[in-house]
Amino acid sequence: MAFTSITDEPARGDFPPVGLLGLAGPERAQVFADGLLPRPPISHLFGLMPQSRTETEAVFTMPASPWLQTSFGVYLASTAVLAADAPFGSALVPSMRPGMYGTTSEVSMSFLRPASPASGMLTARAHKVDAGRTLGLSEATVTDARGRLLAHGTSRYVFLQLDPPPPPLEVKKYDEPTYDTPDPYERPVRGELIPLEVWRTRPGLDVLRAAAAGELPRAPFAFLFGCSLSEIEEGSVVSTMPASKWFASPARTIYGGMTAYFADTAITAAIQTTLPANTVSALVDLKVNYTRPAVPDGRQLRARATVVHRGQRMAVARADLINADDKTYAIATGSAMILEGRVWDVERPVVAVDDARADDD
Secondary structure (H helix, E strand, O other), X not given: OOOOOHHHOOOOOOOOOHHHHHOOHHHHHXXXXXXXXXXXXXXXXXXXXXXXXXXXXXXXXXXXXHHHEOOOOOEOOOHHHHHHHHHHHHOOHHHOOOOEEEEEEEEEEEEOOOOOHHXXXXXXXXXXXXXXXXXXXXXXXXEOOOOOEEEEEEEEEEEEEOOOOOOOOOOOOOOOOOOOOOOHHHOOOOOOOOOHHHHHHOOHHHHHHHHHOOOOOOOHHXXXXXXXXXXXXXXXXXXXXXXXXXXXXXXXXXXXXHHHHHHHHHHHHHHHOOOOOOEEEEEEEEEEEEOOOOOOOOOEEEEEEEEEEEOOOEEEEEEEEEOOOOOEEEEEEEEEEEEEOOOOOOOOOOOHHHXXXXXXX
């Protein structure tokens, strides 16, 4: 049976008119805050929504949809970046002049605990640290519905200027279209978890190869984003994903949080290939440098990850993200804590900050 994902459907959502860039930053931020602009595709795909803002702060929420589950039942650490990347940039919008816009050049996140279906609504709160003529810096935290800190990070923006600025937008309320079916994140989930007994008795390399061959279930997040693994060797994998319009941000390019998530699919899998049975890794940090925009042209993207260090307790991997024209559009590095005698269990998830303390005791 052929593998089909949500990305095979026509994307929902729309983009703000170019005239939005003709407004000064505070006016532009107010238009967003008043809900006068269309929801972009990413909002329909996984439910990311703006909630509030001030002159220096932006808050977005995102439901911990079961569609985001990995084969273990918990979520990739970079789920936090899916929530945080939008407020990272939004916190800087009030600092922009007419004709100015920004693009993410770097995201750096530290992860404390994973999200799961029990996490409820995730809240990403970002504030401006500094904004100059060409560079901006923002900081964010991501918490779950119980207020527990999941992740903390920073993002650097490069500001660009249209000269002359476009004519200012004549602000009119956008009427969202209605659809015959719920948005993807609200539908009954597809995909299955790999039984814990498999992880307890088979090494990571064996499990990932079996899953790629269709001998084990495909995870829900793969059906949401269209991700697949190939070229699976000890210490390296290639993750593929379509450059789908579903991944587009209001800027009409692939959302920076989606790029970070894609990198994580490869980095986490590459580290997994080095693990024996009954051993788990937990990503504790991720840094992504964005080298060029990725456009949602529907062609295949690749993330080639390689483990560059594998110690007893820590592993480090690098991923090069490559578009269909064989050009690198992002470079990511991540480090993970390794715990023997454990498997990922949604009832007893690996919490990096707590397990690290336990090791020290």
